[in-house]
Amino acid sequence: MHDVDRLFREYHQPLVRYLTRRLGDRDWAEEVAQETFLRAVKQESIVSERSWLFAVATNLVRDEARKDIRRRRRLEILREQARAEDAVDPEPLGIERAQEAALARKALDALGERDREALLMREEGLDYTEIAGALDLSVKSVGTTLARARRRLVEAYESLQAGDAPSGARGTHAAS
C-alpha cells in the first residue's frame, strides 16, 4: 500500500497531461488516470513510481483503444455533429490555435505507437531509464527512438502545414 495522497499529488497532473496529449480527450484521460491510480493502490510495491504509472496508463490506453475503438468513433462523430450545431463562429485567434492543435494531433498520429509514447513521456520529464522501463525498451535504444520520433513529428507537421497553408493566407487577426 502506498501513500496514495502523495502519489496522486505528485503524478496526477503530469499523467493526465500525458494522457490528454496521447488521446486528445481530457475526460478520457481523466478516466484512464483514475483507473491507473486505483491499480497503484492495489499494488503491493512499486519500484519506480513514475515509470510504473506511465506504463500502466499506456497499457490501459492500448487495451481500451482496442476494445472501444468503434464505440469511440461513433461518439466522435456524434460529438462533432453536436459541435457543428452548437458552436458559434470561432474567432480568428481561435481558428489559428485550433488549426495548430489539429495539425499537431495529425502529425502525432503519424508516428508509430512506441515512438509517440516515448516522445510524450519525455516531454513529461521522464528520463531515459523511466521511459525504457515504461515501454519495455533498452535504455540504449531510447535515444534512437526519440530521435526518430522527433524527426518524424517535425517532418509530418511541416508537410501538413505546407499542404494546409497555401499562399500564406493564414492569420488575419487584428492584434497590433
Add this chain to the structure above:
Amino acid sequence: MQHLDEGTIHAWLDGALPAGEAEDVERHVRECAGCASLVADARGLIAGAARIVSALDAVPGGVIPSRRTAAGHSVWRTLRLTPLRAVLAASVMLVAASVVVARRAPRTPVPRMRADSASPVAAEARPGVAKANALAEVSGTRAAGRVVADSTREAQAQTAGGVAAAKTSAIAARTGAAPQPVREAVLQLESVVATSADGRALESSGCYQVIGDTTETHLVPLRFALDRVTSAGVASNVVRAVTPDGRRDRVVAGLSWQAVAGADRVLIAAGDRREAFAIPRSEVAERFAPAARPVPERQLRVSRIECR
C-alpha cells in the same frame, strides 16, 4: 572516436549519457564539423517537437458552445414532434374538425351550439389548447434562453475578453474606423497567476512546487523553476521543469513568466498570451467591465522547494 549517431546525439542533448561518455561526445562535437551540424539539427528537432507537442494543449479560443437562442429554437423539437406524429396529430385534428362541422350544421342552430361548447367537441379541441400551452412554454423557454444567452455572453466577455476585443478590432479595421486606443489584454484561459502559499516573495532562480491548481489546462509542471536566460544578448524569463530529486530539467516550451503586483506572485503565460488589441474606446467598458480582473487571482498556489 567514431562519428556520432543520431540516437547518441539526442541522448547527449537530453542529458542521458553517463558523465564520461558525455565528455567524449562533447569533445568530438568540438572537433568534428559534420557532427556539430548534426547536433544543431537535433537541437532544432528537440525544440520543434516540444513546440508541436505543447500545441496539443491549446484550448481553442472562441469556440464556446452557444446556448440556443429563441431564433434557433425549433418549435417542432420543443414539442417533440416527428413528421409521423405531426401527420397523426393533423389527422386527429381533421377528424375533430369534421365532427364539429357536422354537429354545427344544425337544424336548430342556437341550442346545439350552446350544448356543443361543453360537449366532446371541446374535449377534442384540447390538443389545440395543449399546443397553445406548449407554445406559451416555448415563449417562457425563449425568455430563459435569452437570459442564458446573456449570461453566456457575459461569461465569454469575462473569459475571452481579449478574443472579443480582437474581433472588435477586426471589425473596426474593416470599417475603416479612426485609430483606436490600444489595450493590453491577458487571455485568461491560458495564463495563470502563481501565488506563494507562505507569502514569501517569488523570485528569479527560485524553485517551486504546485500545491494547488484550479486551472483547467495545467500548463505549469508540478515542480518548476523561474529562470532568467540570455540568448543572443536577449534576456528572457523561462519556466524550467524540476525533477523529483530537485534537479533543474528542460525549459518548458512556450511558457514565460513575469512579476505582477505583489512580490508573492508572478504571471505565468504560454506563448504570446499577452496581446495588445486596438479596440474602440466605447467598447472598452463593455468588453472589459465584466472582467475587471483580467487575470484570475490565486489560480496556482506554490511553495518553495530546494533545487540545484
